[in-house]
Amino acid sequence: MYRRQFRKVASFDKTFNSGSKRSKFKKTELSLNKEVSNKTVSDTAFGIERSFNRMNKNSNFSKKPKFARKSFSSGRVFKSRFNVCKNTGQNIHFSRYINKAVITEKVEKFVPEHFFTDFNIDEKLKNNILEKGYCEPTPIQDKIIPHVLHGVDVVGIANTGTGKTAAFLIPLIQKVIKNSKEEILIVVPTRELATQIQDELKSFINGIKIFSVCCVGGAPIGRQISELKYWNNFVIGTPGRLKDLINRKCLNLLPFSTIVLDEADRMLDMGFIADMKLIMSKMSEKRHTLFFSATVSKEVESLVKAFLKDPVTISVKTGDTAKSVDQDVVKIAGREKIDVLHDLLIKPEFNKVLIFGKTKHGVERLSKTLNDRGFKSDSIHGDKNQTARQRALNKFKEGLVQILVATDVAARGLDIPDVTHVINYDVPATYDDYVHRIGRTGRGNKKGKAITFV
Numbered sequence: 177m178y179r180r181q182f183r184k185v186a187s188f189d190k191t192f193n194s195g196s197k198r199s200k201f202k203k204t205e206l207s208l209n210k211e212v213s214n215k216t217v218s219d220t221a222f223g224i225e226r227s228f229n230r231m232n233k234n235s236n237f238s239k240k241p242k243f244a245r246k247s248f249s250s251g252r253v254f255k256s257r258f259n260v261c262k263n264t265g266q267n268i269h270f271s272r273y274i275n276k277a278v279i280t281e282k283v284e285k286f287v288p289e290h291f292f293t294d295f296n297i298d299e300k301l302k303n304n305i306l307e308k309g310y311c312e313p314t315p316i317q318d319k320i321i322p323h324v325l326h327g328v329d330v331v332g333i334a335n336t337g338t339g340k341t342a343a344f345l346i347p348l349i350q351k352v353i354k355n356s357k358e359e360i361l362i363v364v365p366t367r368e369l370a371t372q373i374q375d376e377l378k379s380f381i382n383g384i385k386i387f388s389v390c391c392v393g394g395a396p397i398g399r400q401i402s403e404l405k406y407w408n409n410f411v412i413g414t415p416g417r418l419k420d421l422i423n424r425k426c427l428n429l430l431p432f433s434t435i436v437l438d439e440a441d442r443m444l445d446m447g448f449i450a451d452m453k454l455i456m457s458k459m460s461e462k463r464h465t466l467f468f469s470a471t472v473s474k475e476v477e478s479l480v481k482a483f484l485k486d487p488v489t490i491s492v493k494t495g496d497t498a499k500s501v502d503q504d505v506v507k508i509a510g511r512e513k514i515d516v517l518h519d520l521l522i523k524p525e526f527n528k529v530l531i532f533g534k535t536k537h538g539v540e541r542l543s544k545t546l547n548d549r550g551f552k553s554d555s556i557h558g559d560k561n562q563t564a565r566q567r568a569l570n571k572f573k574e575g576l577v578q579i580l581v582a583t584d585v586a587a588r589g590l591d592i593p594d595v596t597h598v599i600n601y602d603v604p605a606t607y608d609d610y611v612h613r614i615g616r617t618g619r620g621n622k623k624g625k626a627i628t629f630v
Contacts, residue, residue, distance in 0.1 A: 288312050288313050288315075288318040289318055289319075290313060290318055290321075290322070291311075291312060291313070292305050292306065292310060292311070292312075292313060292346075295321055295322070295325065295346070295347075295350075296325060296350075297325075297346065297347070297349075297350040297353075298350060298353045298384075300383055300384055301346070301349055301350060301353065301380065301381075301384065304379065304380050304381070304382050304383070304384075305346065305380065307382075308379055308380075310342070313339075314338055314339035314342075314343075314492075315334075315338065315492040316332060316334045316338050316339060316340050316343045316490065316492045317339050317340075317342055317343040317346070319490045319492065320332055320340075320343045320344070320347075320490050321343060321346055321347050323488050323490070324343075324344060324347035324348065324466065325347045325350060325351075327464055328486075328487070328488050329464065329465045329466070329467075329484040329485055329486065329487040329488070330466050330467065330487055330488050330489075330490060331467045331468075331469075331480055331484065331487045331488070331489040331490070332344075332466070332467070332468040332469075332490050332491075333468075333469060333470070333471075333472060333489070333490070333491040333492070334468070334470065334490075334491070334492045335470065335492075335615065338492060340438075340468055341372075341373055341376050341438075342376070342380075344362075344436050344438075344466050344468070345373070345376060345377055345380055346380065348360055348410075348434065348436070349377075349380055349381060349384070349386065351434065352386050352409045352410075353384065353386075356385075356409075358409060358433065358434070359408070359409060359411070359431050359432045359433065359434075360409060360410050360411070360432065360433075360434040360435070360436070361411050361413075361418075361429065361432045361434070361435045361436070361455070361459070362410065362411070362412040362413075362435075362436040362438065363413065363414070363415060363418065363435065363436065363437050363438065363443070363452070363455060364412070364413075364414060364438045364439055364443075365414065365415075365438075365439050365442040365443045365446055365448065366414065366439075366442075366585050367392040367393060367394055367395070367414060367562050367565065367566075367585075368556070368565065368566070368569060368585065368586065369438070369439065370390055370391075370392045370412050370413060370414055371390060371392070371562075371566060372591060373412050373438070374388060374390040374412050377410060377412070386409050386410070387406070387407055387408045387409055387410075388408055388409065388410035388411070388412060389403040389404060389408045389410075389411055389412070390412045390413065391404075391411060391412070391413035391414070391417045391418060391421060391427075392413055392414045392417050392562055393414055393416050393417045393562070394560070394561045394562035394563075394565065395561070395562040395563070397417070397420065397421075400417070400421070401421070401424070401426045404421065404426050404427055411427070411432075415443060415448040415451035415452055415455065416448070416451060418451070418455055419451045419454055419455070422454070422455070422458060428458075429455065429458040429459045430458065430459065430460060431460075432459050432460070432463070433460065433462070433463055433464060434463065434464040434465075434466075435455075435456070435459060435463060435464075435465050435466070436465075436466045436467075436468070437452065437465070437466070437467050437468065437479075437483070438468045439468065439469070439470070440452075440467055440468065440469045440476060440479060441469045441470060441471045441473065441475075441476055441608070442470075442612075444473075444475050444476065444479070449475075449479075452479070453482075456482075456483055465483055465484045465485075465487075467479070467480060467483065467484055467487070470608070470611070470612065471608055500618035500622065500623050500624060501598075501614050501615075501617055501618035501623075501624045501625070501626050502623065502624070502625045502626070503614065503626045503628075504625075504626070504627055504628075505627070505628045505629070505630045506520075506627055506628070506629050506630070507630055508629055508630070513601065513629060514542075514545060516629070517531075517546075517599070517601065517629075518549060520599070520627070521546070521551055521578075521579065525596065525597075526578075526596065526597050527578060527596055528572075528575070528578065528594055528595050528596045528597070529578060529579045529580075529595070529596065529597045529598075529599060530572075530579075530580050530582065530586070530592070530595050530597070530598050530599070530616050530617070531579060531580070531581045531582070531598075531599045531601050532581075532582055532583070532584065532586075532598070532599070532600050532601060532602065532604070532613050533581060533582070533583060533601050533602045534583070534602035534605070535583070535602075536557035536558050536559045536583055537559075538602070539555050539556075539557045539581050539582060539583050540555050540557060540559070540581075542555075542581050542601065543555035543579075543581040546579055546581070551578060551579055552576070552577040552578045552579065553577055553578065553579040553580070553581060554568040554571055554572065554577045554579075554580055554581070555568060555580070555581045555582065556568050556569060556580065556581075556582040556583070556585060556586050557582065557583045557585065558583065558585060565585075568580065569586075569592075572592065573592055573593065581601075584604070584605075584609055584612075584613070586616070591619070592616055593619070594622070595616050595617040595619075595624065596617065596624065596625065597617065597624070597625045597626070597627065598613055598614050598616055598617045598624065598625070598626045598627070599626075599627045599628075599629070600613060600614075600626070600627065600628040600629060601629055602629070603628065603629070603630065610628075613626075614626035
């Protein structure tokens with residue numbers, strides 16, 4: 177499950193007067209001039225907001241607090257100290273969201289050093305690769321597959337949509353073909369990415385006796401425990417669910433000799449560093465480690481030093497954003513955001529649109545509002561269970577809905593074909609989040625459009 181990380185706010189004066197049974201907030205720290213009667217407020221940001229909602233109904237307050245939210249993340253800035261948001265965001269100038277797609281520039285065609293038929297892999301695996309329509313490897317596949325086949329630790333740095341899933345799956349499948357007792361762990365930050373890797377794996381191992389299980393939060397753990405009782409060459413999962421299974425003694429990692437850490441920077445952002453370290457500590461020190469990240473921060477570098485031994489670093493990152501994505505902004509200028517969005521979505525070219533919002537509640541509310549306005553929309557966020565999230569994603573992929581509204585759980589790794597537009601309804605918290613969001617469009621050789629509301 178996704179962990180909410182609550183940040184502490186200013187402390188409260190919890191000294192009670194037994195006669196009046198009143199407690200007071202520290203006025204100097206919270207800049208509030210009202211007393212709270214008969215209530216004890218949690219010292220977390222979300223607890224504060226919930227507690228005040230209850231007090232508005234049950235206490236003697238005659239006025240609504242000044243920090244009440246406005247609908248649909250309208251951008252209103254709350255100056256009270258109660259406004260402690262989870263992702264307040266970087267101070268990013270809107271000009272960074274403007275970048276016209278390159279139309280006339282001649283791009284030199286990548287010439288791979290290998291073809292899939294050149295790799296030292298099983299014939300059945302080669303046939304499955306060709307049946308998927310893969311003819312020539314992408315740059316990251318061309319450079320990483322030979323190293324993985326030789327058992328070398330690898331650090332892969334690549335833009336989204338470059339084919340890195342196949343870059344590690346193909347050589348690892350060959351590893352299992354050579355040794356049927358091989359056990360491989362793949363750790364990813366989100367449920368959707370885990371499911372996508374599972375589906376990709378199944379397409380590569382068609383007709384080959386290789387078994388796998390997907391272990392993610394939001395899905396029944398009992399079924400996953402039952403599947404773990406059988407032999408599995410691949411275990412694919414999210415850190416939180418894997419940790420839970422380890423603690424229940426349903427998953428023993430000691431026999432696993434290979435681990436893949438995919439989207440490692442995202443796992444760091446989501447607060448999974450402790451879980452990642454726990455998982456690695458449960459494995460043998462003699463292991464084969466593959467590490468993939470879109471960015472290289474100091475935290476990522478420290479993980480590489482801690483987890484990998486003499487790794488080969490392969491970077492095929494060509495820039496922050498793809499040249500095939502036309503990026504622009506829409507200035508709200510006092511208008512209602514929902515009306516501006518409506519005017520965009522009724523245009524015929526907006527036929528498959530991914531909209532990103534900041535909060536789970538805001539995303540769900542926006543999706544319902546769009547449905548009320550006659551659009552076909554669904555949503556993905558952390559409050560939905562895995563079945564509901566996968567159903568919404570499949571409907572969007574199959575064209576049953578025109579619009580998918582999502583939090584950043586859909587920003588990384590997901591391969592959704594033919595997304596015409598990505599709209600940042602809420603400004604992303606960081607520029608890295610922006611890069612990954614707009615990477616859902618303009619994939620392969622197709623053009624895409626990214627719009628950010630400012």
